[in-house]
Amino acid sequence: MRVDGILRVPGDKSISHRALMLGALGAGPSRVRGILQSLDVMSTASVLRALGVPVPALSDDLVMHGVGLRGLLAPTVDLDCGNSGTTTRLMAGIVAASPLAARFTGDASLSRRPMGRVARPLTQMGARFEHEAAGDGLPMTVHGGPLRGLTWHSETASAQVKSAILLAGLVGDVPAEVHEPVSTRDHTERMLLARGVDIRVDHGVVTLVPAARLDAADQLVPADPSSATFFAALAAMADTGELALDDVCVNPTRAGAFAVLRRMGARLTFEHERTEGGEPVARVVAAPGALHGAVIASDEVPSLVDELPVLACLAACANGELRVTGAGELRVKESDRITAIVSNLQAVGAEAEELPDGFIVRGTGRRPFRGHVVTHGDHRIAMAFGVLGAIPGSAIIVDDPACAAVSFPTFWQELARVVV
Numbered sequence: 001m002r003v004d005g006i007l008r009v010p011g012d013k014s015i016s017h018r019a020l021m022l023g024a025l026g027a028g029p030s031r032v033r034g035i036l037q038s039l040d041v042m043s044t045a046s047v048l049r050a051l052g053v054p055v056p057a058l059s060d061d062l063v064m065h066g067v068g069l070r071g072l073l074a075p076t077v078d079l080d081c082g083n084s085g086t087t088t089r090l091m092a093g094i095v096a097a098s099p100l101a102a103r104f105t106g107d108a109s110l111s112r113r114p115m116g117r118v119a120r121p122l123t124q125m126g127a128r129f130e131h132e133a134a135g136d137g138l139p140m141t142v143h144g145g146p147l148r149g150l151t152w153h154s155e156t157a158s159a160q161v162k163s164a165i166l167l168a169g170l171v172g173d174v175p176a177e178v179h180e181p182v183s184t185r186d187h188t189e190r191m192l193l194a195r196g197v198d199i200r201v202d203h204g205v206v207t208l209v210p211a212a213r214l215d216a217a218d219q220l221v222p223a224d225p226s227s228a229t230f231f232a233a234l235a236a237m238a239d240t241g242e243l244a245l246d247d248v249c250v251n252p253t254r255a256g257a258f259a260v261l262r263r264m265g266a267r268l269t270f271e272h273e274r275t276e277g278g279e280p281v282a283r284v285v286a287a288p289g290a291l292h293g294a295v296i297a298s299d300e301v302p303s304l305v306d307e308l309p310v311l312a313c314l315a316a317c318a319n320g321e322l323r324v325t326g327a328g329e330l331r332v333k334e335s336d337r338i339t340a341i342v343s344n345l346q347a348v349g350a351e352a353e354e355l356p357d358g359f360i361v362r363g364t365g366r367r368p369f370r371g372h373v374v375t376h377g378d379h380r381i382a383m384a385f386g387v388l389g390a391i392p393g394s395a396i397i398v399d400d401p402a403c404a405a406v407s408f409p410t411f412w413q414e415l416a417r418v419v420v
């Protein structure tokens, strides 16, 4: 297989959600350029509209008028978060601090995902959570109101939990301190700082000092490293050629997969390194190499948690073993990704084994893979196996390719374009 081309994958999903939320809470007009126009980000836009924020249709260059930290209105409809955990958990923090009640709903996958991880700290701050079904999923009603400050020791390394607490502190005008077991993506912190909020980070402890207002801001959204990794992995498993991925966010809290690709033997370099939109950005150039195994443990997982499906697929065509542990969080993503990765790798003829908190893939070199992939509607499973299926002679049928639209609507066209 030969790959060739220059790609600019769509805008970063995490930053896009936050740009809309902080734009909504800002004082005055905020401009967002390069926002990801995908289903998940549309969920955030429509939830904000239901709370009275005039969010325009998503476009490459948009201006939105913030309603300020205390300007949200009580919704008259459910807050439908679709498939998006980030929408649900971060908006739960914002609603918890607002004098209103809102009912959060979502699709079948999202409804099963644990919300107790945000409900617990936000309840301790003074909000009230009601879950309709057994467990701590959706539908869930959040009763917001006056909050008290919180110091929270997170049991799971989760940027969504950290962000929910910080946003609740911001809107509720109370101090918030989050201790993380391992540092997670820090976009919320960077974006709050850029909007005039006093937020401090010291040895894994993030502290927010109450702020009277949130400045409006211009946000340039860099290309999503999670989306870029599909194409970096594709280049790594090719026989010849190279792919250049432009404007990729290479924030160290997100760039773990690029380090693993290098450890597995791919040739990968960062060019034109610079800062854009408050984030380190580079052109990532990826090319094939002699692929071998690697070990990924808990300290590295947050920096590549969404990239593990495609790293697992890449490992199937390496010569050696990829061993991942400390990644129990994969069980509560859009699907149980440990089971989805392993059962689908087995279904297409690769050797893989489940661990309670991870998996092992025993690679047997570049060769065709054939079989049916069951995505469970999980976008990253669909795209990871799409990459594996690009190997010549492969015949991988993905049951629901359209679910890529959650984070990367143009994925299949781009894939077809760069394999030459």
Ligand code: S3P
Pocket (backbone or CB within 6 Å): 013, 014, 015, 086, 157, 158, 159, 160, 161, 163, 185, 305, 306, 329
């Ligand atoms: C995200 C955080 C991660 C990640 C998700 C996006 C964010 O989830 O998997 O895709 O934007 O904060 P967790 O916080 O559950 O680890």
